[in-house]
Amino acid sequence: xxxxxxxxxxxxxxxxxxxxxxxxxxxxxxxxxxxxxxxxxxxxxxxxxxxxxxxxxxxxxxxxxxxxxxxxxxxxxxxxxxxxxxxxxxxxxxxxxxxxxxxxxxxxxxxxxxxxxxxxxxxxxxxxxxxxxxxxxxxxxxxxxxxxxxxxxxxxxxxxxxxxxxxxxxxxxxxxxxxxxxxxxxxxxxxxxxxxxxxxxxxxxxxxxxxxxxxxxxxxxxxxxxxxxxxxxxxxxxxxxxxxxxxxxxxxxxxxxxxxxxxxxxxxxxxxxxxxxxxxxxxxxxxxxxxxxxxxxxxxxxxxxxxxxxxxxxxxxxxxxxxxxxxxxxxxxxxxxxxxxxxxxxxxxxxxxxxxxxxxxxxxxxxxxxxxxxxxxxxxxxxxxxxxxxxxxxxxxxxxxxxxxxxxxxxxxxxxxxxxxxxxxxxxxxxxxxxxxxxxxxxxxxxxxxxxxxxxxxxxxxxxxxxxxxxxxxxxxxxxxxxxxxxxxxxxxxxxxxxxxxxxxxxxxx
Ligand code: NAD
Numbered sequence: 001x002x003x004x005x006x007x008x009x010x011x012x013x014x015x016x017x018x019x020x021x022x023x024x025x026x027x028x029x030x031x032x033x034x035x036x037x038x039x040x041x042x043x044x045x046x047x048x049x050x051x052x053x054x055x056x057x058x059x060x061x062x063x064x065x066x067x068x069x070x071x072x073x074x075x076x077x078x079x080x081x082x083x084x085x086x087x088x089x090x091x092x093x094x095x096x097x098x099x100x101x102x103x104x105x106x107x108x109x110x111x112x113x114x115x116x117x118x119x120x121x122x123x124x125x126x127x128x129x130x131x132x133x134x135x136x137x138x139x140x141x142x143x144x145x146x147x148x149x150x151x152x153x154x155x156x157x158x159x160x161x162x163x164x165x166x167x168x169x170x171x172x173x174x175x176x177x178x179x180x181x182x183x184x185x186x187x188x189x190x191x192x193x194x195x196x197x198x199x200x201x202x203x204x205x206x207x208x209x210x211x212x213x214x215x216x217x218x219x220x221x222x223x224x225x226x227x228x229x230x231x232x233x234x235x236x237x238x239x240x241x242x243x244x245x246x247x248x249x250x251x252x253x254x255x256x257x258x259x260x261x262x263x264x265x266x267x268x269x270x271x272x273x274x275x276x277x278x279x280x281x282x283x284x285x286x287x288x289x290x291x292x293x294x295x296x297x298x299x300x301x302x303x304x305x306x307x308x309x310x311x312x313x314x315x316x317x318x319x320x321x322x323x324x325x326x327x328x329x330x331x332x333x334x335x336x337x338x339x340x341x342x343x344x345x346x347x348x349x350x351x352x353x354x355x356x357x358x359x360x361x362x363x364x365x366x367x368x369x370x371x372x373x374x375x376x377x378x379x380x381x382x383x384x385x386x387x388x389x390x391x392x393x394x395x396x397x398x399x400x401x402x403x404x405x406x407x408x409x410x411x412x413x414x415x416x417x418x419x420x421x422x423x424x425x426x427x428x429x430x431x432x433x434x435x436x437x438x439x440x441x442x443x444x445x446x447x448x449x450x451x452x453x454x455x456x457x458x459x460x461x462x463x464x465x466x467x468x469x470x471x472x473x474x475x476x477x478x479x480x481x482x483x484x485x486x487x488x489x490x491x492x493x494x495x496x497x498x499x500x501x502x503x504x505x506x507x508x509x510x
Pocket of ligand 1: 158159160161162163185186187188221222223224225226227230241242243244245246249250263264265266267297298299396398424466467471
């Protein structure tokens with residue numbers, strides 16, 4: 001375990017990064033929202049939040065920007081996103097470091113978050129020349145039927161602390177090439193990173209030259225700022241990433257005014273280790289999936305089902321990995337597991353562990369350790385052997401707790417795997433193609449992501465990302481996720497001299 005150097009001024013370092021990225025100091029000093037680094041607990045900034053009235057005005061301005069931007073040809077819109085990708089490449093080291101300071105990620109994960117932003121920019125640039133619709137056979141002679149895709153409007157983006165900027169980029173890059181404007185409400189726990197990312201986009205906008213003003217704006221504030229996006233009639237789509245609790249509030253409010261929602265909510269991800277599994281490979285994947293990012297990924301592995309024939313080979317090795325993993329200051333480059341985001345996260349973890357014990361769980365790890373700062377929350381990841389799939393196992397606790405269960409029958413384990421509210425990510429470790437294919441089949445995993453011989457976390461941007469059931473059903477990032485950011489029109493053109501009606505309907509006026 002590494003101690004945190006208490007004399008490190010993360011506030012000063014964050015300020016110097018923000019300065020290099022042209023963020024005005026007034027944006028993060030003297031305001032009413034305090035930001036903290038989970039690395040030391042040190043306050044890093046005090047940001048001015050927007051009032052509800054200001055937030056409404058911001059959306060109104062975004063709507064004006066949308067009306068101009070939708071008329072810009074899509075490949076030209078792609079040029080803006082190409083420039084954004086270039087600026088991100090140039091700022092990668094600074095931005096990645098700021099992610100580490102503000103979200104507590106280890107350096108490769110902080111940089112990886114920025115790489116995801118770069119990747120989605122590349123994807124969106126290509127997409128800007130591929131926003132195509134279908135031509136569809138029509139039953140009427142002398143007619144043509146086709147689909148066209150049009151820009152939608154102001155896209156509201158609400159993001160969570162654990163991917164403080166990548167999720168915004170996933171949405172913003174697609175929304176912008178699709179001809180929309182964006183208004184982003186980042187997590188109140190990671191506002192400095194949001195200012196930095198917005199500053200980088202503004203550099204690209206400056207180089208682009210003639211984009212409409214207010215094309216991409218940020219709302220600094222707590223959930224009340226997000227609520228303006230939820231309720232504003234000029235926001236036809238909100239992409240909201242966060243807890244299932246948040247989704248339960250946001251989803252019905254959007255539905256009430258018939259707005260679209262992309263809901264990216266909590267996960268309670270499971271992995272199955274079968275008798276034929278390559279245990280060395282499984283061990284590495286489980287360790288990263290369950291302990292990486294201190295268990296604070298929506299795709300973190302939380303439930304592990306191990307076949308009884310390999311349980312005694314795998315679980316002792318996992319326990320050794322849990323005992324030896326280096327937890328500590330994510331900035332010094334040697335730790336693999338950084339801090340929890342805050343005290344609330346630590347308390348939730350301890351409550352879940354206590355509850356697991358009442359259900360007969362045998363707990364290995366899970367203690368907080370003194371990292372030299374009373375306000376930072378470093379914990380040893382917890383591996384909890386559970387006698388049954390019940391109690392806290394059924395809920396997402398956003399912390400590094402891995403519940404391990406022994407199974408004997410493949411069909412029963414599939415049923416248990418699916419018997420939770422969330423449906424985000426899943427994986428199976430097997431060399432038996434029947435088991436692998438069953439897991440991916442209609443009666444297999446019920447999740448939005450189902451993997452074979454890789455872990456539950458670390459998705460690539462090329463695939464559509466999202467999950468089913470209480471994860472919200474939204475999809476963003478790759479594949480055809482762009483369609484959610486556009487409106488589809490079906491057009492039928494009559495180039496004949498007659499007016500035949502569909503379905504043989506006759507309506508003749510003399
Ligand atoms: P959170 O729900 O506390 O907050 C997320 C965002 O929603 C914040 O910006 C917050 O201000 C806003 N918000 C909360 N209530 C709101 C409301 N009523 N109206 C409008 N906005 C509101 O989540 P968190 O603690 O920041 O993040 C962790 C959670 O996010 C976990 O459950 C994790 O699984 C989930 N998550 C999901 C995905 C995914 O893609 N499925 C990705 C990342 C995180």
